[in-house]
Amino acid sequence: xxxxxxxxxxxxxxxxxxxxxxxxxxxxxxxxxxxxxxxxxxxxxxxxxxxxxxxxxxxxxxxxxxxxxxxxxxxxxxxxxxxxxxxxxxxxxxxxxxxxxxxxxxxxxxxxxxxxxxxxxxxxxxxxxxxxxxxxxxxxxxxxxxxxxxxxxxxxxxxxxxxxxxxxxxxxxxxxxxxxxxxxxxxxxxxxxxxxxxxxxxxxxxxxxxxxxxxxxxxxxxxxxxxxxxxxxxxxxxxxxxxxxxxxxxxxxxxxxxxxxxxxxxxxxxxxxxxxxxxxxxxxxxxxxxxxxxxxxxxxxxxxxxxxxxxxxxxxxxxxxxxxxxxxxxxxxxxxxxxxxxxxxxxxxxxxxxxxxxxxxxxxxxxxxxxxxxxxxxxxxxxxxxxxxxxxxxxxxxxxxxxx
Amino acid sequence: xxxxxxxxxxxxxxxxxxxxxxxxxxxxxxxxxxxxxxxxxxxxxxxxxxxxxxxxxxxxxxxxxxxxxxxxxxxxxxxxxxxxxxxxxxxxxxxxxxxxxxxxxxxxxxxxxxxxxxxxxxxxxxxxxxxxxxxxxxxxxxxxxxxxxxxxxxxxxxxxxxxxxxxxxxxxxxxxxxxxxxxxxxxxxxxxxxxxxxxxxxxxxxxxxxxxxxxxxxxxxxxxxxxxxxxxxxxxxxxxxxxxxxxxxxxxxxxxxxxxxxxxxxxxxxxxxxxxxxxxxxxxxxxxxxxxxxxxxxxxxxxxxxxxxxxxxxxxxxxxxxxxxxxxxxxxxxxxxxxxxxxxxxxxxxxxxxxxxxxxxxxxxxxxxxxxxxxxxxxxxxxxxxxxxxxxxxxxxxxxxxxx
Numbered sequence: 001x002x003x004x005x006x007x008x009x010x011x012x013x014x015x016x017x018x019x020x021x022x023x024x025x026x027x028x029x030x031x032x033x034x035x036x037x038x039x040x041x042x043x044x045x046x047x048x049x050x051x052x053x054x055x056x057x058x059x060x061x062x063x064x065x066x067x068x069x070x071x072x073x074x075x076x077x078x079x080x081x082x083x084x085x086x087x088x089x090x091x092x093x094x095x096x097x098x099x100x101x102x103x104x105x106x107x108x109x110x111x112x113x114x115x116x117x118x119x120x121x122x123x124x125x126x127x128x129x130x131x132x133x134x135x136x137x138x139x140x141x142x143x144x145x146x147x148x149x150x151x152x153x154x155x156x157x158x159x160x161x162x163x164x165x166x167x168x169x170x171x172x173x174x175x176x177x178x179x180x181x182x183x184x185x186x187x188x189x190x191x192x193x194x195x196x197x198x199x200x201x202x203x204x205x206x207x208x209x210x211x212x213x214x215x216x217x218x219x220x221x222x223x224x225x226x227x228x229x230x231x232x233x234x235x236x237x238x239x240x241x242x243x244x245x246x247x248x249x250x251x252x253x254x255x256x257x258x259x260x261x262x263x264x265x266x267x268x269x270x271x272x273x274x275x276x277x278x279x280x281x282x283x284x285x286x287x288x289x290x291x292x293x294x295x296x297x298x299x300x301x302x303x304x305x306x307x308x309x310x311x312x313x314x315x316x317x318x319x320x321x322x323x324x325x326x327x328x329x330x331x332x333x334x335x336x337x338x339x340x341x342x343x344x345x346x347x348x349x350x351x352x353x354x355x356x357x358x359x360x361x362x363x364x365x366x367x368x369x370x371x372x373x374x375x376x377x378x379x380x381x382x383x384x385x386x387x388x389x390x391x392x393x394x395x396x397x398x399x400x401x402x403x404x
Numbered sequence: 405x406x407x408x409x410x411x412x413x414x415x416x417x418x419x420x421x422x423x424x425x426x427x428x429x430x431x432x433x434x435x436x437x438x439x440x441x442x443x444x445x446x447x448x449x450x451x452x453x454x455x456x457x458x459x460x461x462x463x464x465x466x467x468x469x470x471x472x473x474x475x476x477x478x479x480x481x482x483x484x485x486x487x488x489x490x491x492x493x494x495x496x497x498x499x500x501x502x503x504x505x506x507x508x509x510x511x512x513x514x515x516x517x518x519x520x521x522x523x524x525x526x527x528x529x530x531x532x533x534x535x536x537x538x539x540x541x542x543x544x545x546x547x548x549x550x551x552x553x554x555x556x557x558x559x560x561x562x563x564x565x566x567x568x569x570x571x572x573x574x575x576x577x578x579x580x581x582x583x584x585x586x587x588x589x590x591x592x593x594x595x596x597x598x599x600x601x602x603x604x605x606x607x608x609x610x611x612x613x614x615x616x617x618x619x620x621x622x623x624x625x626x627x628x629x630x631x632x633x634x635x636x637x638x639x640x641x642x643x644x645x646x647x648x649x650x651x652x653x654x655x656x657x658x659x660x661x662x663x664x665x666x667x668x669x670x671x672x673x674x675x676x677x678x679x680x681x682x683x684x685x686x687x688x689x690x691x692x693x694x695x696x697x698x699x700x701x702x703x704x705x706x707x708x709x710x711x712x713x714x715x716x717x718x719x720x721x722x723x724x725x726x727x728x729x730x731x732x733x734x735x736x737x738x739x740x741x742x743x744x745x746x747x748x749x750x751x752x753x754x755x756x757x758x759x760x761x762x763x764x765x766x767x768x769x770x771x772x773x774x775x776x777x778x779x780x781x782x783x784x785x786x787x788x789x790x791x792x793x794x795x796x797x798x799x800x801x802x803x804x805x806x807x808x
Binding site for chain 1: 448449450451452453484506507509526527528529530532533536552553555556576578581582583584585586587615709710711712713714715718720722723725726727729730731747748749750751752754766767769776778779782783784785804805807808
């Protein structure tokens with residue numbers, strides 16, 4: 001990409017002002033793409049802005065779908081990554097069997113946007129959330145939720161009975177993360193039996209998400225640990241079937257094991273999320289063919305502006321702790337070598353110009369990589385969609401902040 | 405506070421469902437407090453929820469205002485901490501001389517909410533932002549912006565001339581942070597002269613924000629470094645005045661130096677922000693009278709729910725990386741000792757029940773401390789206002805995500 005970064009030299013006030021007006025989106029527009037004026041260029045965007053490269057995104061979406069279209073397992077993308085009904089729609093249109101979300105409030109946004117079927121991948125534990133779940137299941141009858149304990153099965157069943165619905169429930173198995181899920185073995189088989197026997201519940205399958213293992217560095221090591229873990233999961237699933245239970249779905253997996261899951265006999269679908277954006281952290285775990293996991297393109301970035309140069313050898317950009325997730329390594333520059341970013345507070349970042357491959361002056365815009373995509377996306381209301389240098393659309397991140 | 409945490413035992417579906425409906429706020433309501441039904445209790449809130457203790461907040465607001473009401477310097481609270489017009493209004497009503505914001509987009513939200521006068525504490529560097537600044541200054545004639553370089557002064561002047569306004573500009577001085585601001589001494593004096601002579605600009609003063617020094621651990625060490633730094637700033641201000649310039653405002657300082665600023669002769673106002681919430685990080689810098697800086701109350705917390713217990717000795721809550729800023733130490737439990745929180749991914753936290761002073765079971769709600777307030781507040785749309793156990797109001801965080 002050719003870089004025409006200096007805002008004062010190139011851009012028009014008009015298109016920037018038009019974009020400024022865009023920051024207030026009508027409620028009904030939360031689930032649709034918003035077209036932008038023809039002339040809107042990447043370098044016109046008000047910064048910090050979250051931007052996705054449309055070609056890279058489409059390539060990622062197709063590649064993962066192609067892997068699973070010819071596979072015994074299907075693709076059920078996890079929407080906690082993008083929280084964006086426009087992307088969920090694209091995933092479904094390409095052949096995904098449904099969408100996974102982490103929380104009830106995300107499911108509500110997706111249902112509002114006409115996205116279904118939806119699986120909620122975390123258990124709920126309160127009466128308030130149960131009420132929301134039941135209300136949503138009446139709107140979207142193929143909504144699915146996970147459970148990991150007996151009292152919860154009873155509560156779900158009582159609730160579903162009270163409102164007169166049949167609720168689809170998956171047993172959440174602890175696949176080594178020790179985060180949610182019932183322990184493998186007898187207790188899980190017993191719980192599945194309780195779901196199957198509950199009057200107003202339907203046993204839709206099991207979930208076995210080994211999140212920790214998605215991020216094991218080194219493909220062979222990841223493969224070995226994952227195959228071993230999922231082998232144990234499959235023993236429990238076999239036990240359920242031996243007990244006479246119908247277990248239609250065995251869902252789990254993610255981007256880090258996308259090319260390992262096919263070795264797990266009996267997986268029915270894969271909850272990959274990050275493949276659409278591919279952040280720095282995922283690239284660093286290594287792929288099947290090398291030290292960088294680059295099977296998918298890095299499609300997401302933050303556009304920032306150099307706003308000050310108080311001392312020689314560094315410049316200050318307008319994107320800091322409020323513009324990036326900070327739980328991983330700091331962002332890097334996408335286009336310029338010999339420059340390091342460090343956080344300079346909530347609103348600012350400092351670029352150390354050690355040996356810059358291009359000069360960066362005040363007023364210039366720079367593209368910064370995404371250390372960790374899910375919580376970075378969660379900081380923004382809009383995803384700007386760019387092809388080359390042209391910004392074609394804005395997609396509302398309708399589920400932003402929906403952590404409930 | 406007595407703890408009645410077990411949601412299934414105590415709360416009604418009704419009020420939780422009412423709150424669920426609250427998550428969609430009408431645009432016109434973004435700047436006003438939203439009353440809640442009488443019976444809404446803290447433990448009824450959908451979690452994770454950001455909550456402020458009204459008594460502690462009011463105490464903090466009054467305490468800081470009282471310090472500065474009898475002082476040669478005034479209080480100009482920094483709204484980047486709360487991004488909430490309801491709180492800004494309270495600060496002004498108590499006697500603050502105005503509000504500081506970090507970015508244009510925050511200023512836009514505050515002006516929409518009827519908050520003024522406003523100072524924007526970061527320089528702008530692009531034509532798009534200039535257009536927005538000028539549009540806003542026409543609406544709010546006492547809007548102030550900082551500048552730190554000559555080309556920017558010319559751009560501001562050209563813009564103000566083009567739209568026929570007189571723009572109030574402060575010279576941003578580099579008070580040791582090397583983040584924004586012109587170097588102290590001759591270059592700063594020259595720049596101030598350029599502002600004063602520019603046809604459509606008015607030199608409103610200087611800004612000297614020593615952000616790094618706000619967080620120096622140990623009060624005496626902080627005091628020493630701060631007094632020394634601000635002494636250099638005042639020499640530059642004296643140089644401006646010797647050059648015949650009128651320098652009405654000398655603004656800077658923050659919560660960490662709130663009881664040191666009075667020693668700086670010539671400061672006109674203080675941009676304190678965090679004092680209203682007092683996060684863990686600020687408490688740890690130490691105060692004048694001890695190792696904990698507890699002159700202000702810790703008023704803010706996140707309410708979370710225990711949703712799973714996959715293994716003995718720990719329990720999983722529904723608040724993770726998307727619920728807290730992660731640039732400082734992890735959160736702690738407010739009410740229960742012998743329990744450690746660690747991040748368990750984007751949506752979850754793990755409580756290690758080492759020696760819990762109270763049992764925590766699935767369904768229980770817990771109050772978690774705020775490691776770093778500004779970027780944590782920036783993750784939430786609403787601030788729930790609690791008195792005792794009763795939630796009286798919801799305040800929209802209208803500036804959430806406004807980092808542009």
